[in-house]
Amino acid sequence: MSALPRPSTIFLAAITSLVAVLLYSPLFVPIVSSFFIISHGNVDWSSPTLSTYVALAGNHDILAALRTTLIVGVCTVILSVVSGTLLALYYHGRRSGRSVLQFIIFLPFLMPPIISGLALLIFFREIGLERSLLTVVIGHTVFVLAIVYRTVLMRLQSMSRTLVEASYDLGATGWQTFWRVILPNLSSAMVGGAILAFALSFDETMITILVTGTQSTLPVRLWAMMRLGFSPDINALVALILMFTVLLCVLAARFLIPRQMATERN
Amino acid sequence: MxxxxxxxxxxxxxxxxxxxxxxxxxxxxxxxxxxxxxxxxxxxxxxxxxxxxxxxxxxxxxxxxxxxxxxxxxxxxxxxxxxxxxxxxxxxxxxxxxxxxxxxxxxxxxxxxxxxxxxxxxxxxxxxxxxxxxxxxxxxxxxxxxxxxxxxxxxxxxxxxxxxxxxxxxxxxxxxxxxxxxxxxxxxxxxxxxxxxxxxxxxxxxxxxxxxxxxxxxxxxxxxxxxKPNCEFVARFFGENNLVAGKLGPVQGEQRPIETALGRLVCSVSGQPHLKAAADGASAFAAFRPEALRLADANDGDNRFSGVIADLAFAGSSTVATIMAGADNAAQRLRLRMPSRIDGSILKSGETVSLCFAPHEGHLVLA
The missing domain is CATH 3.40.50.300 (P-loop containing nucleotide triphosphate hydrolases)
Known part of the structure; x- marks a missing residue:
C-alpha cells in the first residue's frame, strides 16, 4: 500500500468511493423513503414519519408471506446443516467418489435456478408429491446444501488431524471424540453455514415460484405486487429486511473467520 | 521402577x-x-x-x-x-x-x-x-x-x-x-x-x-x-568426527593399526570383539574427535602426521581449525577443536603443523 505514490492513492480512493456510491446509494432510497412521505415525486423532508411502518403492521398479506418465508428458512437451515455436515464428515479424507459427490451437490447451486426449479417441479409431479411448503423446503435445501457442505468441509480440512489422534490417545472412544472434539470445532462453521443458508433461502424466488403451492414467500409476494405498484409500506419492509440482512452478514463473517485468527487480531 | x-x-x-x-x-x-x-x-x-x-x-x-x-x-x-x-x-x-x-x-x-x-x-x-x-x-x-x-x-x-x-x-x-x-x-x-x-x-x-x-x-x-560408534553412519551423524579410510592391520592386544593416507594409525579396540574379529586387510575407518586431535610435540610418536591449516573459525569457547592432511596436504580434510584463548589462537592459517591423537582416543569403524 505505502509503496504507491500519493497522487495515485488519492485517485484510487476517488474511484473506490465513486463505485461505492453508484452501487450502494440505491439501497438507501427505500430506507429514506420509509421515513418520509413522497408525493408527486418530491420527498417531503419536513415531516419524518413512522406511518409506513404502521401501515406495514396492518398489511396481513405481507406479514403472512414473511411468516412463510421464516418457516421455510428455518426448516431449510435445519435440513441443510444436518445433511451438509453429515456429507462433509462422510467424505472428509475419503478419496474415492468425492469429486462426483461434490459435483452433484454443487450442480443445483451453479445451474440457473429456473432449470433446478423445473427439474424439481417435474420430479415432484412424477412421484406424486403435492406442491406445498414441504416442496419449497426441499427445493431450498437442494439449492443451499452446497454452501453448508463446503463451509463445513473446509473447516474439517483445516482441522489438524492430530486433534482426533490426541483424543483417542487420551483414551476417548470414537463417540466421545466426535461429540467433544470434532463437533465443537465444527460448530462455528455450522453456524456460519446456517446463516448463509438462511440468507439464500430468504430471497430465493425462481425455484420457489415453480414448486410452491398456495402459500407465497415474501420475495414471491413482492414479485406479484409489482404489477399493481408498491404501496409505501413496502419501503418500510425493505428497510427492515436490509437491516436484518446486514446483521446476518456480520454474524456470518464473525463465525466463519477461524478462531485462531480472531484471537490473534485481539 | x-x-x-x-x-x-x-x-x-x-x-x-x-x-x-x-x-x-x-x-x-x-x-x-x-x-x-x-x-x-x-x-x-x-x-x-x-x-x-x-x-x-x-x-x-x-x-x-x-x-x-x-x-x-x-x-x-x-x-x-x-x-x-x-x-x-x-x-x-x-x-x-x-x-x-x-x-x-x-x-x-x-x-x-x-x-x-x-x-x-x-x-x-x-x-x-x-x-x-x-x-x-x-x-x-x-x-x-x-x-x-x-x-x-x-x-x-x-x-x-x-x-x-x-x-x-x-x-x-x-x-x-x-x-x-x-x-x-x-x-x-x-x-x-x-x-x-x-x-x-x-x-x-x-x-x-x-x-x-x-x-x-x-x-x-x-x-x-x-x-564407540559401531558404524560409519553413527560415527558421522553423532557429533563432529574425523573419519580416515584405510585397511586394518593385525590386532595388537587392545589396539589395532590401520593403514591410511595419513600413514599407520593405531586405535583402541578394547571391549569391542567385532573389531578384533574383523579380517586383516578389511576396509575400515579410523575415527577420532576434533577435540582428540592436537598439535604434536617432540615426545609424540604414535599417530603422527602433518597438515596445513586451511581455515580457522572462532566459535566462542572453542576454536575450530580445518586442516588438510595426507599426501600433498590435500588428501584428507580434518577438524581440530581446541579451547579458545583470550590472546588469540596459537594456530595460524596457512601454517604447516605436525598433528597427532592418542591411540586410546582413536576408534575404528568397519566400512
Whole structure:
C-alpha cells in the first residue's frame, strides 16, 4: 500500500468511493423513503414519519408471506446443516467418489435456478408429491446444501488431524471424540453455514415460484405486487429486511473467520 | 521402577505404507523408567516407531509386548501410553484445565477428583495460573507444557514425545530440555523421545537409539555412541568426527593399526570383539574427535602426521581449525577443536603443523 505514490492513492480512493456510491446509494432510497412521505415525486423532508411502518403492521398479506418465508428458512437451515455436515464428515479424507459427490451437490447451486426449479417441479409431479411448503423446503435445501457442505468441509480440512489422534490417545472412544472434539470445532462453521443458508433461502424466488403451492414467500409476494405498484409500506419492509440482512452478514463473517485468527487480531 | 527390567519390547517390527517399506525388522527394548531418545535424520522411520507404539498406526509385521503381554493389536485408546504431539494438538475450544482433564473426564472420573488432579498436574508444569486460558492465549513453551501435563495426568506407563521442541526457539528449547528431564526424574515415568537433533539427544537421554533408513543402527548411552560408534553412519551423524579410510592391520592386544593416507594409525579396540574379529586387510575407518586431535610435540610418536591449516573459525569457547592432511596436504580434510584463548589462537592459517591423537582416543569403524 505505502509503496504507491500519493497522487495515485488519492485517485484510487476517488474511484473506490465513486463505485461505492453508484452501487450502494440505491439501497438507501427505500430506507429514506420509509421515513418520509413522497408525493408527486418530491420527498417531503419536513415531516419524518413512522406511518409506513404502521401501515406495514396492518398489511396481513405481507406479514403472512414473511411468516412463510421464516418457516421455510428455518426448516431449510435445519435440513441443510444436518445433511451438509453429515456429507462433509462422510467424505472428509475419503478419496474415492468425492469429486462426483461434490459435483452433484454443487450442480443445483451453479445451474440457473429456473432449470433446478423445473427439474424439481417435474420430479415432484412424477412421484406424486403435492406442491406445498414441504416442496419449497426441499427445493431450498437442494439449492443451499452446497454452501453448508463446503463451509463445513473446509473447516474439517483445516482441522489438524492430530486433534482426533490426541483424543483417542487420551483414551476417548470414537463417540466421545466426535461429540467433544470434532463437533465443537465444527460448530462455528455450522453456524456460519446456517446463516448463509438462511440468507439464500430468504430471497430465493425462481425455484420457489415453480414448486410452491398456495402459500407465497415474501420475495414471491413482492414479485406479484409489482404489477399493481408498491404501496409505501413496502419501503418500510425493505428497510427492515436490509437491516436484518446486514446483521446476518456480520454474524456470518464473525463465525466463519477461524478462531485462531480472531484471537490473534485481539 | 527398576531400570533393568524391560517395559516395552518391539520384536521384528516392520511397517510399510502401501508398497513402500519404512521400518525393517526392528527389535527394541525400552527399560522401565528410562529416558530413551530415538534419534535419526528425517525419513529414518523414527516417528513411525513412536506411532506404532502409540497405536496410531497398525503394524505390518512383528509384535509389541508390554509387561509380558502382547499389545500389537490393542486399540489406541486402551493403551496405557500418552503422546505429546509435535504440534501439541491442544483442543482449541477447551481451556487449559479442560485440555489437561480430558483424559480423565472421558474415563468418567468424578469432577472433584479431576479438578484436584488437574491442578496438581498444572502445578507440576508450573502453569497453575493459566488454568482458565485458552491454548491460543499461550506462548509456544506454555502450550508445550500443557501438552505434557495432559499426557502425564493419565499416569501412563510410557510417555511418547514426537519432536516436541522442534517449534521452539533455541533458548526456550534449552530450558524445555532441562525441564523435561527434571519432570521425568520427578515422576519416574518412562519417556520415549523422538528427535532429529543430536545435541538434544545427548543432553537428555539415558540411552539413545540411532535410526537410519528404517533400521536401528546403534542403541547405547550417549557416551557409548560418541566414543564407540559401531558404524560409519553413527560415527558421522553423532557429533563432529574425523573419519580416515584405510585397511586394518593385525590386532595388537587392545589396539589395532590401520593403514591410511595419513600413514599407520593405531586405535583402541578394547571391549569391542567385532573389531578384533574383523579380517586383516578389511576396509575400515579410523575415527577420532576434533577435540582428540592436537598439535604434536617432540615426545609424540604414535599417530603422527602433518597438515596445513586451511581455515580457522572462532566459535566462542572453542576454536575450530580445518586442516588438510595426507599426501600433498590435500588428501584428507580434518577438524581440530581446541579451547579458545583470550590472546588469540596459537594456530595460524596457512601454517604447516605436525598433528597427532592418542591411540586410546582413536576408534575404528568397519566400512
Amino acid at each position: 527398576n531400570q533393568n527390567t524391560d517395559l516395552l519390547t518391539l520384536r521384528s517390527v516392520s511397517k510399510s505404507y502401501g508398497t513402500v517399506p519404512v521400518l525393517h525388522d526392528i527389535d527394541l527394548s525400552i527399560r522401565d523408567g528410562e529416558f530413551l531418545t530415538v534419534l535419526g535424520p528425517s525419513g529414518s522411520g523414527k516417528t513411525t516407531v513412536l506411532r506404532l507404539i502409540g497405536g496410531l498406526e497398525p503394524l505390518t509385521a512383528g509384535e509389541i509386548w508390554l509387561d509380558g503381554q502382547e499389545i500389537s493389536r490393542m486399540p489406541i485408546n486402551k493403551r496405557p501410553f500418552n503422546t505429546v504431539f509435535q504440534d501439541y494438538a491442544l483442543f482449541p475450544h477447551m481451556t487449559v484445565s479442560g485440555n489437561v482433564g480430558y483424559g480423565l473426564s472421558v474415563r468418567h472420573i468424578k469432577r472433584k477428583e479431576i479438578a484436584s488432579r488437574v491442578s496438581q498436574a498444572l502445578e507440576l508444569v508450573q502453569l497453575g495460573r493459566f488454568a482458565d486460558r485458552f491454548p491460543a492465549q499461550l506462548s509456544g513453551g506454555q502450550r508445550q507444557r500443557v501438552a505434557l501435563a495432559r499426557a502425564l495426568i493419565c499416569q501412563p506407563r510410557l510417555i511418547l514425545l514426537d519432536e516436541p521442541l522442534a517449534a521452539l526457539d533455541l533458548e526456550l528449547r534449552r530450558q524445555m530440555q532441562e525441564f523435561l528431564k527434571s519432570i521425568q526424574r520427578e515422576i519416574k515415568t518412562t519417556f520415549l523421545f523422538v528427535t532429529h537433533d543430536q545435541e538434544e539427544a545427548i543432553g537428555m537421554a539415558d540411552r539413545i537409539c540411532v535410526m537410519q533408513a528404517g533400521h536401528i543402527r546403534q542403541l547405547g548411552t550417549p557416551h557409548e555412541l560418541y566414543y
